[in-house]
Amino acid sequence: MAIDSFVQPMLKLEIFQGLRPLQITEIARRAYRVVYKPGDFIMREDEEGDAAIVIVSGEAVRIAGPGLSDTAESVPTGSLLGEMAMLVETRHSSTIVARTAVRALRITREELQAQMAEDATVAEHFVARINARLSSILETLKAIDSVMAGTSIVPAMGARPTLHQSHVH
Helix, strand or coil, X not given: CCHHHHHHXXXXXXXXXXXXXXXXXXXXXXXXXXXXXXXCEEECCCCEECEEEEEEECCEEEEECCCCCCCCEEECCCCEECHHHHCCCXXXXXXXXXXXXXXXXXXXXXXXXXXXXXXXXXXXHHHHHHHHHHHHHHHHHHHHXXXXXXXXXXXXXXXXXXXXXXXXX
16 A cells, blocks of 8 residues: 555544644654454553554454443544554553454554654644643543532431532522
8 A cells, every 4th residue: 555545544633633744644654554354453451552553444343441332333444543652651441353354554652752853843743732632631620520519428327428419509
């Protein structure tokens, strides 16, 4: 496959938006091209990750992880899996399996960090993306804290604690 077939899905991913096409092409050039056979694990829940995976073609399914119902969840072509693993040490939160032959791009932390060392604007881009996500998480936590501030836990005799709304007039 030509490099363009790997770069095209990356251009649509939010985390790469704002990088120059040449920078994205360089990330793709440094990445490993991988083919997963049907039934191969693309990633496993709770395993340490050292790379993000871009699904270029084929069908994959998520079979374990947060918020998953009883049935497997399709992972669309163009998806980025384990994106934080290309930036920092982390554990995968889901298990993804190839349903058909899956062609993918494996962006390792080691290669991305080497590129960031050579091109500081790539590093600045990812720092800004991480900061934006952390700010969003912080705002969500503040909203939850605000809701919880109006809630008290009152255990009944011999019963499990229950939540009761306090009313402020």
